[in-house]
Amino acid sequence: MLCLAVILLALLCPCLPQKSELLGSRSSEPLFRGADRYDFAVVVGPAGTECFWHFAHQNGYFYFGYEVQWTSGLMRNNRVSASAHNPQGFLIESSKEVRGQINFQTKETGFYQLCVNNWDNSFGSAQVYLNFGVFYEGQETENPQDNNQKLNDTLEAIEVSFTTGINNVYFLSKNT
Template identity: 55%
Template sequence: VQRATGIATGRNILATASDPNGLQLGSSWDVRGQIDFLTEETGFYQLCLDNQQNHFGFMQVYLNFGVYYEGFDAENKQLEERKELNNTLEAIEVSIRKLQLHIFHMWRFYNFARMRKGADSFLLESNHRYVSWWSMAQSCVIVLSGVLQLYFLKRLFNVQTTSSRQKC
């Protein structure tokens, strides 16, 4: 779970995972957290996100789910027995499974890197908009104060010639 916000000092988010019975399986309180858990039960798992740290701006959350099976069925026993027989086909199959697992992990790390880059880009874009709007507002205030100063200064030195009598 990774979160990026607009104008904020803290980017932490609390993420908790619960099983179908409502028991909490794990939690993460980090900007870029990871929750790993083993499960044997099918059903609807729940992921809750809590944003108590930051109440400003809007929020963008990246989620990346990965499921992989290790030791899933009884076929593993047969695989070990075949491995003892030094079967070439089995050695190739085991190598391919290891390669698939490594590719899956590299894909996860790639997604984490992409999420980090996206979060940083989102934060920079949000800060750029914030600074641009405030700069424009301050520039308008400066120009308006200059116009008002010129108006009052001109009014201060303005000589009124309404009467024909001279004043001493």
């Protein structure tokens, strides 16, 4: 019965409409243009390419950073190529280093393509850390005092936890 329900749900889900961004409200308030960013690592195989698409509105500031974390196999060098393309597929900028950063202003709304490739190395893989996103002018940034308060609270919680742990170890060793 459960299996039938899962299959039925899987068949019906593609039919449901899915939106990739918020629709504008009927009020005069503009759409929220918050920052969104992604940080993760991907393994690019020998002579391989990995591409990602990221949605951005016009007049945003896009950043795309990468760094080779480790390599395996026979590699001529540790470098990978990275490139950013606009929604029409035209190259915006490229970089070919062990670590690099590509920054640009978005001139149109759409999905921007980001690619890393390992074309120079036919016999070795590379794990590449990626960091990309977009932010918009006028976007609220966090108050530095709030960040300091969060840091102090975290350090205080660590200190209390550490002290409790030390006391527990002391009493355990004293009783044995």
